[in-house]
Amino acid sequence: MDTDIAKLPLHSLNPFMPGAGKQPPELVGRSHDLELMDRMIDRTKLGLLDRGIIYSGLRGMGKTVLLLKLNDMASRQGMATVQIEADGDASSEYDELMHELSLAVMRIRKPDIRQRLSEVFSRVESVSLDFMLGSATVDLRGADAGKQAVRTSSYKLELLVEGLSEELKKDGSGLFLFVDEFQDMSAEVMMTLITVQHKLGQRNLPFYIIGAGLPNLPGVLTKARSYAERLFEYRQIGRLDDTAAADGFQKPARDLGYSFDDKALTRLVDLSKGYPYFIQAYGKAAWDASDSNPITVNAVEQGEPVARAELDQGLYVSRWQRATPLGREYLAAMASLGETCTSAQVAEHMHRNASDLSSIRLSLIELGLIYSPERGRIAFTVPGMDEFIRRDIPTENQSYDGRAQRQIV
Numbered sequence: 001m002d003t004d005i006a007k008l009p010l011h012s013l014n015p016f017m018p019g020a021g022k023q024p025p026e027l028v029g030r031s032h033d034l035e036l037m038d039r040m041i042d043r044t045k046l047g048l049l050d051r052g053i054i055y056s057g058l059r060g061m062g063k064t065v066l067l068l069k070l071n072d073m074a075s076r077q078g079m080a081t082v083q084i085e086a087d088g089d090a091s092s093e094y095d096e097l098m099h100e101l102s103l104a105v106m107r108i109r110k111p112d113i114r115q116r117l118s119e120v121f122s123r124v125e126s127v128s129l130d131f132m133l134g135s136a137t138v139d140l141r142g143a144d145a146g147k148q149a150v151r152t153s154s155y156k157l158e159l160l161v162e163g164l165s166e167e168l169k170k171d172g173s174g175l176f177l178f179v180d181e182f183q184d185m186s187a188e189v190m191m192t193l194i195t196v197q198h199k200l201g202q203r204n205l206p207f208y209i210i211g212a213g214l215p216n217l218p219g220v221l222t223k224a225r226s227y228a229e230r231l232f233e234y235r236q237i238g239r240l241d242d243t244a245a246a247d248g249f250q251k252p253a254r255d256l257g258y259s260f261d262d263k264a265l266t267r268l269v270d271l272s273k274g275y276p277y278f279i280q281a282y283g284k285a286a287w288d289a290s291d292s293n294p295i296t297v298n299a300v301e302q303g304e305p306v307a308r309a310e311l312d313q314g315l316y317v318s319r320w321q322r323a324t325p326l327g328r329e330y331l332a333a334m335a336s337l338g339e340t341c342t343s344a345q346v347a348e349h350m351h352r353n354a355s356d357l358s359s360i361r362l363s364l365i366e367l368g369l370i371y372s373p374e375r376g377r378i379a380f381t382v383p384g385m386d387e388f389i390r391r392d393i394p395t396e397n398q399s400y401d402g403r404a405q406r407q408i409v
């Protein structure tokens with residue numbers, strides 16, 4: 001059925017999509033990454049090899065949607081693709097990998113290659129445990145059972161990825177594994193994957209890990225296997241420049257026959273600070289507040305508090321609530337020092353010894369709220385978290401419980 005866009009009410013057309021992993025109406029500022037993927041696919045078809053890619057960046061920068069887009073590009077061009085999100089538990093990560101690999105095989109369109117790949121699965125499934133682990137070492141009772149199961153999964157995964165890549169290569173294809181939140185992956189699975197990437201690269205087999213995670217990800221990978229440094233191309237997903245940010249607002253509007261006027265656009269670019277999540281939130285709110293075409297700066301101003309509330313809910317509040325009271329004190333001290341600071345400055349601000357605070361600092365890192373961009377320094381993983389804390393958190397008790405509602409916890 002043909003829908004006449006011009007006849008639809010303005011609000012129902014709103015193209016902006018704030019929210020984790022929500023595909024934006026226009027993926028701006030990523031042309032280099034899309035070209036890189038195009039090149040990798042072309043080279044794979046020719047049997048030539050590339051390195052995997054690791055993307056790192058702060059929360060809300062667009063890592064997940066970029067992985068989804070690259071995955072889509074690869075699968076449309078006949079590559080076998082798998083996407084998983086790490087959760088830190090080795091056995092569930094192995095299960096998910098196996099499950100997703102089997103789905104990837106089923107999604108292959110050509111029946112003959114799908115058949116050959118299914119045979120690889122059956123072959124790996126039928127390899128006996130004794131053979132893989134050496135019969136003398138196998139004891140499947142008690143605490144050893146869990147360890148053995150994880151080891152078996154590691155062998156199976158290696159055999160499977162190797163077998164699938166060999167078959168795919170014969171057909172000018174390859175296996176692309178997209179891993180989101182890679183920094184959270186269990187050490188066991190991370191080591192297995194890096195090792196497999198390394199070994200298959202040496203054998204010229206087309207298996208690529210395309211990972212994404214927080215800014216500490218490159219360091220975590222290198223710690224797992226020192227050669228990880230040479231194995232991947234590392235790319236930072238940072239703020240968008242003003243032109244890209246402006247496109248992020250204007251292009252989706254133009255596609256629908258609307259536009260933002262110059263003043264509105266300048267203000268929006270300013271408010272977004274180049275953060276993709278902010279583009280979606282401010283774009284959506286301005287669109288909803290507008291009843292004109294072009295959309296004016298008035299609508300932007302009217303939408304601003306709505307966008308702010310959307311960002312508070314989507315990015316900050318739940319993270320703040322995750323921290324313990326002492327953790328919140330720590331975060332508040334960091335916020336008063338700006339976007340980034342040193343642990344020593346925080347301790348001084350809190351009138352405490354830095355060593356007394358090291359465990360709370362570690363727990364905030366484990367919660368994914370802060371990270372260490374370089375030795376001794378700490379920063380928030382979410383852009384604008386410092387500003388949110390300074391703006392919205394009462395300093396006396398550092399509590400925040402829901403939108404515009406303050407109470408002592």
Ligand SMILES: Nc1ncnc2c1ncn2[C@@H]1O[C@H](COP(=O)(O)OP(=O)(O)OP(=O)(O)O)[C@@H](O)[C@H]1O
Nearest residue numbers: 019020021024028059060061062063064065276277
């Ligand atoms: N290149 C882009 N252009 C415009 N909007 C984007 C772009 N990338 C992401 N967005 C928007 O930003 C928001 C956050 O994207 P996404 O969830 O991919 O970020 P992320 O880096 O994975 O965040 P997190 O670390 O919290 O998982 C989404 O609303 C998405 O639509």
Ligand SMILES: [Mg+2]
Nearest residue numbers: 020021063064
């Ligand atoms: Mg994400």
